[in-house]
Amino acid sequence: MTWTAIVLAAGRSTRFQSERPKVVHPLAGRPMIRHVLEALQTAGCSTPPVVVIGPSASEVREAAGPGARFATQPEPRGTGDAARWAEPILRGEVDHILITYGDLPLVRPETFRRLIEAHQARGATLTFLTAHRADPTGYGRVIRDPEGRALRIVEEAEADPEERRLPEINVGVYVIREPWLWPALARLQPSPAKGEIYLTDLVALAAAEGAQVETVALEDPDEALGINTRVQLAEAERIMRRRINTRWMLEGVTLLDPERVYIEAGVRIGPDTVIYPDTYLEGETRIGRRCRIGPNTILRDAVLGDDCIVEASVVEGAVLADRVHVGPFAHLRPGTRLAEEVHVGNFAEIKNSVVGPRTRMHHFGYLGDATVGADVNIGAGTVTCNYDGVRKHPTVIEDEAFIGSDTMLVAPVRVGRKAKTGAGSVVTRDVPPETLVYGVPARPRPSP
Numbered sequence: 001m002t003w004t005a006i007v008l009a010a011g012r013s014t015r016f017q018s019e020r021p022k023v024v025h026p027l028a029g030r031p032m033i034r035h036v037l038e039a040l041q042t043a044g045c046s047t048p049p050v051v052v053i054g055p056s057a058s059e060v061r062e063a064a065g066p067g068a069r070f071a072t073q074p075e076p077r078g079t080g081d082a083a084r085w086a087e088p089i090l091r092g093e094v095d096h097i098l099i100t101y102g103d104l105p106l107v108r109p110e111t112f113r114r115l116i117e118a119h120q121a122r123g124a125t126l127t128f129l130t131a132h133r134a135d136p137t138g139y140g141r142v143i144r145d146p147e148g149r150a151l152r153i154v155e156e157a158e159a160d161p162e163e164r165r166l167p168e169i170n171v172g173v174y175v176i177r178e179p180w181l182w183p184a185l186a187r188l189q190p191s192p193a194k195g196e197i198y199l200t201d202l203v204a205l206a207a208a209e210g211a212q213v214e215t216v217a218l219e220d221p222d223e224a225l226g227i228n229t230r231v232q233l234a235e236a237e238r239i240m241r242r243r244i245n246t247r248w249m250l251e252g253v254t255l256l257d258p259e260r261v262y263i264e265a266g267v268r269i270g271p272d273t274v275i276y277p278d279t280y281l282e283g284e285t286r287i288g289r290r291c292r293i294g295p296n297t298i299l300r301d302a303v304l305g306d307d308c309i310v311e312a313s314v315v316e317g318a319v320l321a322d323r324v325h326v327g328p329f330a331h332l333r334p335g336t337r338l339a340e341e342v343h344v345g346n347f348a349e350i351k352n353s354v355v356g357p358r359t360r361m362h363h364f365g366y367l368g369d370a371t372v373g374a375d376v377n378i379g380a381g382t383v384t385c386n387y388d389g390v391r392k393h394p395t396v397i398e399d400e401a402f403i404g405s406d407t408m409l410v411a412p413v414r415v416g417r418k419a420k421t422g423a424g425s426v427v428t429r430d431v432p433p434e435t436l437v438y439g440v441p442a443r444p445r446p447s448p
Contacts, residue, residue, distance in 0.1 A: 005049035009102030023102035029264025031063035035105035043112035078196030125211035129171035139169035152204035373399035
């Protein structure tokens, strides 16, 4: 059985109260629609899915990322009309079409697979997901005959009071035999109430023809949450965060207080790492084994080796080798690379710099556009004065140098191997190896 997917994302998102399409808004660090597309790919989609977008949806194209194809619905005439625009791309390509929505990001890959497998096993023409919710408000209701066969789906706006009391809802995910789908879509008529062409009317059409219609019930009702408002987005964020945190705990990561740890979908963490409360792991952060992160820490697109400690600090776009200790209250900015056993302490900031093994910057100071060797001591208050108001300039500090407290290194400048600067020095010229300089401007100690 071959199958692919149509993802409907052409809506105007009016209830979301945003100038941007709702499907591009972030959920667990990724655009909402990206979660849908990644789940379909994981589920085994045979060919790249087709995303149906509106005429001005460049943001949706960008948010979908590589691997998706696109069809445009010129006018918002309903979900049934939107699905039609994928026909020129998909006709005859696969045996079955799965149709879902870009605002259903909580449906798991295994749920898509279970729906596909049930559809195939039962030889159905159309199979769709249902769920039972204590509060079905906002969802279409599933109407069944006395024998339990699905007859139709009625949208809430068009349901009578008795139908609205039904607890079984339509989730909005369908699998349909491809040869049947396109002629059926062409036969759908606009709703008398709203004038839209509903995709849900395919169920009534199939049942009226005597075609086999099947349903699969969700095992986790949370997957049915469609996101139409910011309130629902916040609820989806809560659900997704709980899923992500549970996954990492089951894979050997300790979260001391899971309710106070935020881990985005793209993060990877090694086993035996401990995450303390009020920690945020964002973007494509990678953390090795046996690390200790937090409390009160932000890692954004950071890469950490094994046995690192980062406490009460911000690390963004930086790479840390094994056994690096950062914090508390440090800030590592993009382009920073710290080698093994580097220690960066209180109120230290490093930007776009490479720091060699075992170098220490215990407290206060700034390194920018610097290359620092191994076993260097950076005294408190040291600053690389890298910006002259027009350009950035480099600083080089060679192995085993000793930089005294409150040293100003006015770039471009080089401090040689085993050289030293006195406290309060302003270094404006290169310092030869094994030389002590001090003063303003810094000069070598006179020969005796």
